[in-house]
Amino acid sequence: MTDGYESDFLGNRLPLPCPEREMRSLPYPRFTVLLDPERRLAAVTAVNIDGATLQDLPRTGDWRLDDRLPADEQTGPEVYTRNDLDRGHLVRRRDPGWGPTQTARAASEATFFYPNAAPQAAGFNQSKELWLGLEDHVLAYAESTDQRLSVFTAPVLAESDPPYRGIRVPLRFWKVAAWQGPDGLAAAGFVLDQSDLVDMRDETLAVPPLGAFRTFQVPIADIAALTGIDLGALVEADTLPRPGARESGWRTLDTAGDIVL
DSSP states (O other): OSOOTTTTTTTTTTOOOOOSSOOOOEBBBBBBEEEEETTTTEEEEEEEEEGOOOOOOOOOOOBBOTTTTTTGGGGGGGGGGSSSEEESSSSSTTTTTTTTTHHHHHHHHTBGGGGGGGESSSOOOOOHHHHHHHHHHHHHHHGGTTTTEEEEEOOOOOOSOEEEEEOOSEEEEEEEEEEEEEEEEEEEEEEEEGGGBBBBBGOOOOTTTTTOOEEEEEOOHHHHHHOOOOHHHHTTTSOOOOOOTOOOOOOSSSSSGGGGO
């Protein structure tokens, strides 16, 4: 089975977006993680999804460090114990799990390496459910073509992220889904904001009981500016209309029906 993200998966070549600073490139079955060793978190993840052969497998696999990296370059179990932080999958467990059952299971289990996780507040509400289901929604939309997606996801690694147990906890996450539409490459960009759910004053974690995740569809050009990552052809393939001079272009999503594809 081919390891790592495939740039030609959609037919059009779509290179792996890569930050300018030094990264650790970690290929796994059908996806790649670019880890920022200073932040100990992924700056980019990229996965190929074949919706036509996607398997619905039971959850198997345990979180573990990747022995290709020193432990002190990874955000490991010590960050997630005795608090309200989840080990949030960046590449979802199900996304690389397609094709023959044995290879699909191996790919799904590979998503449990710590470089593919980032701390997320444990509160689970409609906005987080929407975030977790974005790939499914775009796959359903793309059924009229070849049911293939390439999805890029990571935390926004901002300097202002609050410190906690030797790392800085990201307050926002970004995602871009790309597919081959009738008129060529198409893409949609999203941001999840957990700022209202994370309070780390004095380096202690507090999760406000009434906090909420906020999910937005945003111009892909804004994601490139926010992260400092060149997203190349994805910017021009954006399905979201370009905002006017006085518009922000960020659309708050309450349901999948609010998404512009």
